[in-house]
Amino acid sequence: METLIGQGRAAxxxxxxxxxxxxxxxxxxxxxxxxxxxxxxxxxxxLDNKICTVIANxxxxxxxxxxxxxxxxxxxxxxxxxxxxxxxxxxxxKDKPIEDKRPLILIVDTPGNGPGKQEEIFGMNKSTGAYQxxxxxxxxxxxPIVAIVVGRAISGAFLCHGLQADHILxxxxxxxxxxxVMPVSSVARITKxxxxxxxxxxxxxxxFAAGPQFxxxxxxxxxxxxxxxxxxxxxxxxxxxxxxxKKQGNNEALGPWGRGCLxxxxxxxxxRPVVIQKMNEQFNAIKxxxxxx
Numbered sequence: 001m002e003t004l005i006g007q008g009r010a011a012x013x014x015x016x017x018x019x020x021x022x023x024x025x026x027x028x029x030x031x032x033x034x035x036x037x038x039x040x041x042x043x044x045x046x047l048d049n050k051i052c053t054v055i056a057n058x059x060x061x062x063x064x065x066x067x068x069x070x071x072x073x074x075x076x077x078x079x080x081x082x083x084x085x086x087x088x089x090x091x092x093x094k095d096k097p098i099e100d101k102r103p104l105i106l107i108v109d110t111p112g113n114g115p116g117k118q119e120e121i122f123g124m125n126k127s128t129g130a131y132q133x134x135x136x137x138x139x140x141x142x143x144p145i146v147a148i149v150v151g152r153a154i155s156g157a158f159l160c161h162g163l164q165a166d167h168i169l170x171x172x173x174x175x176x177x178x179x180x181v182m183p184v185s186s187v188a189r190i191t192k193x194x195x196x197x198x199x200x201x202x203x204x205x206x207x208f209a210a211g212p213q214f215x216x217x218x219x220x221x222x223x224x225x226x227x228x229x230x231x232x233x234x235x236x237x238x239x240x241x242x243x244x245x246k247k248q249g250n251n252e253a254l255g256p257w258g259r260g261c262l263x264x265x266x267x268x269x270x271x272r273p274v275v276i277q278k279m280n281e282q283f284n285a286i287k288x289x290x291x292x293x
Contacts, residue, residue, distance in 0.1 A: 004109070009056065026053050038079045039062070076122055082131045086131070101142045106146070106147035122204065132164055213281075219269060
């Protein structure tokens with residue numbers, strides 16, 4: 001089985017209508033190739049004869065300004081570029097009804113954020129947070145957002161580039177797809193638990209496991225795709241499903257909340273309803289002290 005790791009640009013062509021991608025142009029936003037964030041690929045395309053916005057990782061590009069930003073890492077400039085793209089999309093369709101708002105297609109292949117000293121000083125957390133907020137605003141304003149993991153979806157980079165989507169798809173484990181917060185070895189260092197114990201636990205506990213099949217059980221993945229030829233029809237189908245749910249006003253079935261409910265149904269989040277009920281009980285017990293009326 002071939003892998004799509006590092007092939008974010010190729011994945012664009014697997015999804016969109018042939019020869020329809022206009023890179024660096026979204027609404028009235030026009031970015032120069034050399035301006036910033038070469039690892040972030042953005043642009044406008046047609047999907048099933050309808051306009052869409054595409055945001056992808058180019059793991060073959062490196063940002064010369066920041067040595068740690070390469071191989072698909074989302075750094076300060078990349079996240080800022082992605083955020084600008086989302087806001088340009090919202091602006092372009094602000095007067096359109098929900099059924100006509102263009103979808104955002106997120107192609108995910110990232111090993112994480114750029115944790116270099118310069119990025120931290122300059123405010124990388126603000127740019128990644130801005131991108132996450134932009135996607136949340138786009139989702140809540142009616143834009144269908146569908147993410148597809150073609151390679152790696154790791155740590156805070158997946159938090160901003162993927163987890164705010166309405167639906168998330170993933171290539172199957174045979175493609176080398178990786179989805180996790182951190183490697184088990186890092187979990188062992190932080191928790192001081194034995195690596196062998198955590199490795200064995202990860203085989204049965206989806207919270208620790210790194211594969212998309214475990215994340216699917218948690219509700220984090222709506223559907224796993226088993227072959228490249230299925231990518232385009234699956235993305236189109238999920239865009240249409242999300243559009244239909246938004247038009248019905250059924251927003252609780254989408255986004256992070258919807259994935260929580262999905263994980264509960266699939267048996268991966270069995271304590272979720274118990275925790276929610278307990279929190280509601282505690283809140284109701286004290287809310288009169290703080291809320292008028």
